[in-house]
Amino acid sequence: xxxxxxxxxxxxxxxxxxxxxxxxxxxxxxxxxxxxxxxxxxxxxxxxxxxxxxxxxxxxxxxxxxxxxxxxxxxxxxxxxxxxxxxxxxxxxxxxxxxxxxxxxxxxxxxxxxxxxxxxxxxxxxxxxxxxxxxxxxxxxxxxxxxxxxxxxxxxxxxxxxxxxxxxxxxxxxxxxxxxxxxxxxxxxxxxxxxxxxxxxxxxxxxxxxxxxxxxxxxxxxxxxxxxxxxxxxxxxxxxxxxxxxxxxxxxxxxxxxxxxxxxxxxxxxxxxxxxxxxxxxxxxxxxxxxxxxxxxxxxxxxxxxxxxxxxxxxxxxxxxxxxxxxxxxxxxxxxxxxxxxxxxxxxxxxxxxxxxxxxxxxxxxxxxxxxxxxxxxxxxxxxxxxxxxxxxxxxxxxxxxxxxxxxx
RNA sequence: GCGUCGGUGGUGGAGUGGUCUAUCACAACAGACUGUAAAUCUGUCGGCUUCGGCCUUCGUAGGUUCGAAUCCUACCCGACGCA
Numbered sequence: 001x002x003x004x005x006x007x008x009x010x011x012x013x014x015x016x017x018x019x020x021x022x023x024x025x026x027x028x029x030x031x032x033x034x035x036x037x038x039x040x041x042x043x044x045x046x047x048x049x050x051x052x053x054x055x056x057x058x059x060x061x062x063x064x065x066x067x068x069x070x071x072x073x074x075x076x077x078x079x080x081x082x083x084x085x086x087x088x089x090x091x092x093x094x095x096x097x098x099x100x101x102x103x104x105x106x107x108x109x110x111x112x113x114x115x116x117x118x119x120x121x122x123x124x125x126x127x128x129x130x131x132x133x134x135x136x137x138x139x140x141x142x143x144x145x146x147x148x149x150x151x152x153x154x155x156x157x158x159x160x161x162x163x164x165x166x167x168x169x170x171x172x173x174x175x176x177x178x179x180x181x182x183x184x185x186x187x188x189x190x191x192x193x194x195x196x197x198x199x200x201x202x203x204x205x206x207x208x209x210x211x212x213x214x215x216x217x218x219x220x221x222x223x224x225x226x227x228x229x230x231x232x233x234x235x236x237x238x239x240x241x242x243x244x245x246x247x248x249x250x251x252x253x254x255x256x257x258x259x260x261x262x263x264x265x266x267x268x269x270x271x272x273x274x275x276x277x278x279x280x281x282x283x284x285x286x287x288x289x290x291x292x293x294x295x296x297x298x299x300x301x302x303x304x305x306x307x308x309x310x311x312x313x314x315x316x317x318x319x320x321x322x323x324x325x326x327x328x329x330x331x332x333x334x335x336x337x338x339x340x341x342x343x344x345x346x347x348x349x350x351x352x353x354x355x356x357x358x359x360x361x362x363x364x365x366x367x368x369x370x371x372x373x374x375x376x377x378x379x380x381x382x383x384x385x386x387x388x389x390x391x392x393x394x395x396x397x398x399x400x401x402x403x404x405x406x407x408x409x
Numbered sequence: 410g411c412g413u414c415g416g417u418g419g420u421g422g423a424g425u426g427g428u429c430u431a432u433c434a435c436a437a438c439a440g441a442c443u444g445u446a447a448a449u450c451u452g453u454c455g456g457c458u459u460c461g462g463c464c465u466u467c468g469u470a471g472g473u474u475c476g477a478a479u480c481c482u483a484c485c486c487g488a489c490g491c492a
Contacts, residue, residue, distance in 0.1 A: 039445050060444070098444045110450090113443040137446075150446040181444080223444090257444070265443095286444035307445045314448055316440090331438075362436095369448055 004174065004219040004252055006031075006281045006302075010392045016273045016300030019391040022281055024090040024173035025217050026082060029057045031281065032297045032391075034288065034384040035092065035305035036377055040065045041075075041085040044310050045366075045373040048087040053347065054378045055385065059087055060305045063166045064096035064158070068149050072169035080171035092174035092305075095163045095205075097198075097223060098286065100145050101181035101259060104138035113286045115184050115261045140180060142197060160204040168214045174283075176255050177205035179223040184261050191227040198225045199239050202251075210249040219252035221283060224272050228264040237275035253281040256301070266295050273300035290320070290383055290407055294400045297387045309380050313372035317361040320379040322406050328372065333358045346378035347371075 005023040012018065022029040036043045036051055039062040043051055051059065061081060066072055078084040082091060102112065137148045144159030158166075163178035179198045182191055202222045209220045222240040226232035237254075244250055256272050269284060276282060281302045287293075288306020296304060312318035317328035321341050326333075328340075336354040344350075348357070348371040360368030383403070390399040 035444095037445070044445080044448080062445080065445080092444095094444050099446090102444090103446070107446080110441095112445090116441095176444080255444075260443090283444085288443055292443070304443095306443050307447090308443050311442060311445065311447065311449085315442070315450085318442080327440085329438095364448080366448070 017298045019388045027089045031302040034381045035060045037307045045370040055381045058090040060092045064099040067166045072166040076169040091172040093172040095176040095178045097179035107136040160201040161208045164208045174219045177202045177222045206245045210245040221253040221255045222251035223255040223257045233271045237272040255283045257285045269299045309376035310373045313376040314369040328357045348375040
């Protein structure tokens with residue numbers, strides 16, 4: 001018995017995109033879908049009730065963070081992550097692979113998921129070896145990764161097996177293989193070396209997972225890496241999709257990982273999804289600006305997670321609207337007594353004005369961050385919902401064109 | 410009335426003869442953010458500018474000095490104390 005069931009209901013003609021249904025032990029996800037990120041067992045600023053009301057179908061928490069605090073064993077004793085955080089819907093956990101990157105090679109360099117080469121601050125020198133003298137909190141070894149806790153500095157060692165063990169304790173419906181995310185500034189030689197490691201770790205994750213009963217209630221997704229290189233990307237997609245445990249088990253779905261230059265994102269996703277088997281779900285890790293969501297859906301991505309809506313909302317009240325992003329603290333909104341978007345159905349837009357939001361942000365009231373998060377999550381969640389409906393209605397390209405015309409103007 | 414202390418840029422508050430348009434914080438203004446080291450971070454914050462500078466500011470008015478936010482005098486204002 002497989003833990004998840006994925007069914008494709010409609011495809012975009014002559015393209016990779018599709019709409020489907022993903023059934024998990026904690027409920028069904030209509031795909032494509034936007035996944036709310038709840039790294040530390042909370043979508044920042046949102047109660048599970050608010051998430052549900054906003055239209056959220058599924059959340060993603062993080063292995064590394066929860067292992068450090070409060071500890072995966074404690075969460076297991078609490079009855080698992082669903083019970084612990086009060087979210088009884090579908091849930092996934094990231095493997096800690098991204099922290100290999102963000103606390104390792106990317107540490108202190110101001111780079112993350114998407115690199116902007118035009119930004120002088122991101123002209124990072126290339127790195128070919130593991131040691132360039134920059135202090136970092138994660139060091140990659142062939143067997144696993146040494147982490148120094150960003151909380152208290154203590155040293156931890158995470159292997160693929162350890163990541164699986166933690167994720168088993170957490171108990172999410174979909175879990176990820178332990179991988180190494182690389183920077184686009186790395187040269188090909190290192191990308192290939194890291195890819196071999198990611199594949200070896202994927203095999204070990206698969207092996208460990210299927211040696212436990214958890215494999216019956218938790219789906220394991222393998223992660224495709226390979227940077228910007230077509231050959232590596234296609235090779236990774238093929239190897240991960242053909243990978244089998246000694247018992248013959250395969251991955252239940254796939255994640256597409258990496259840190260990208262904006263221009264490389266499209267090609268990487270397309271190459272990978274041309275190789276991956278059609279009948280399993282695909283998750284594009286950490287991507288979620290509107291234009292990227294359209295690209296992903298068009299190219300066969302079923303699930304997206306992204307911190308952008310909550311982080312942008314919470315930090316300075318940067319809000320998504322159909323006319324592009326707006327910063328609610330800008331002077332012009334101080335006496336604007338209209339909603340963020342008059343035709344938005346979210347709780348924030350149906351109850352409050354821009355002026356009120358602006359006031360909350362200027363006064364540093366936490367409700368401002370909460371209401372802004374509600375709107376942003378609603379916006380992106382419903383944008384992907386609209387894409388799904390448009391695929392089913394056969395109007396995906398019309399939706400994309402009309403949205404982008406207004407959003408990017 | 411006498412005495413003491415004090416008046417600095419939107420605010421608080423450094424500075425006590427040159428390195429002062431004047432540390433710092435806050436506020437304000439603008440920006441960044443894509444598997445959350447993030448309720449974080451960056452820039453601007455007297456005026457003008459051909460971006461090299463130029464001009465104007467430290468209660469007010471004088472003065473000393475090559476040079477004053479910094480020293481002196483008078484005045485104005487505030488707090489406290491004594492009458």
